[in-house]
Amino acid sequence: MNETITLNHLVLYLYNETEITESVMVQKAIDHDEEIAEEFYSMAAARDLIDHSLMHASKSSINSILSYAMLTAPLHKKATA
Amino acid sequence: MCKDPRNDQELVSEFLRGNEDTLQELIVRHERKIFTSIYLLVKDRDLANDIFQETFIKVIKTLRSGNYNEEGKFLSWVLRISHNLVIDHFRSLKRMPMVYDTDEYSVFDTLPLEDTNIEDKMIADQIQTTVRALIEQLPYDQREVVIMRHFANMSFKEIADATGVSINTSLGRMRYALINLRKLIQEKQLVLSM
Numbered sequence: 001m002n003e004t005i006t007l008n009h010l011v012l013y014l015y016n017e018t019e020i021t022e023s024v025m026v027q028k029a030i031d032h033d034e035e036i037a038e039e040f041y042s043m044a045a046a047r048d049l050i051d052h053s054l055m056h057a058s059k060s061s062i063n064s065i066l067s068y069a070m071l072t073a074p075l076h077k078k079a080t081a
Numbered sequence: 082m083c084k085d086p087r088n089d090q091e092l093v094s095e096f097l098r099g100n101e102d103t104l105q106e107l108i109v110r111h112e113r114k115i116f117t118s119i120y121l122l123v124k125d126r127d128l129a130n131d132i133f134q135e136t137f138i139k140v141i142k143t144l145r146s147g148n149y150n151e152e153g154k155f156l157s158w159v160l161r162i163s164h165n166l167v168i169d170h171f172r173s174l175k176r177m178p179m180v181y182d183t184d185e186y187s188v189f190d191t192l193p194l195e196d197t198n199i200e201d202k203m204i205a206d207q208i209q210t211t212v213r214a215l216i217e218q219l220p221y222d223q224r225e226v227v228i229m230r231h232f233a234n235m236s237f238k239e240i241a242d243a244t245g246v247s248i249n250t251s252l253g254r255m256r257y258a259l260i261n262l263r264k265l266i267q268e269k270q271l272v273l274s275m
Binding site: 007008010011012015017042043045046047049050051052053054055056057058060061062064065066068069070072073074 | 099101104105108112113114115116117120121126129130133134137138141145209212213215216227230231236237249252253255256258259260262263266
């Protein structure tokens with residue numbers, strides 16, 4: 001691993017949390033060091049998968065929340081709604 | 082379906098002015114991230130739905146009591162509430178299911194669905210299920226960081242503060258989570274392409 005780049009730098013860069021100077025440094029390391037590049041792209045692939053894991057709450061749960069909101073709405077607001 | 086151009090804060094303000102429809106927009110906008118983050122922590126769909134309901138009831142009560150002061154950070158705030166409820170659940174180790182009569186109030190029954198063809202949807206569903214199962218296998222501290230970073234959009238500094246560890250620890254947990262996910266995919270010889 002490049003002596004100035006730590007694995008934590010790679011994670012920060014992966015999530016766009018590095019300062020511009022750090023970003024340049026990390027990208028340079030990725031471009032010039034196969035080991036770093038492999039580590040980075042492997043983590044990037046895993047990161048991209050996570051966003052595809054989203055699931056929905058049940059419709060009955062959502063309906064219950066909306067019903068609760070309607071039933072408990074302040075009276076003056078119910079009248080104007 | 083057109084996306085509502087108003088931001089979360091505008092929707093919250095509208096809700097507080099009595100426009101109940103904006104609550105539905107806020108829920109539709111964020112329910113996937115909130116529900117998934119709860120589910121990944123408790124690993125039980127029914128329980129996740131209970132906590133999801135409980136979370137929004139707390140949200141409604143807090144908004145109406147005038148104690149909401151998280152301008153621009155609605156999602157993070159809701160996720161914090163849900164996370165605290167998950168912790169409460171683990172502490173109490175007993176379920177308190179919430180029961181509401183939904184049959185009588187079905188006016189909100191039709192929620193928007195994504196317009197995709199059946200085959201694409203089946204593939205996407207399969208990938209979702211597989212990835213979720215992999216995330217569920219991560220140790221709790223790694224899952225927690227994944228949820229906070231991906232679904233709550235919290236920075237690693239914020240995650241470190243929220244979980245009482247150093248930023249290097251939260252970065253390390255995320256790195257191990259990503260490495261473990263890749264390892265699990267390789268071990269199970271899964272082909273996941275989007």
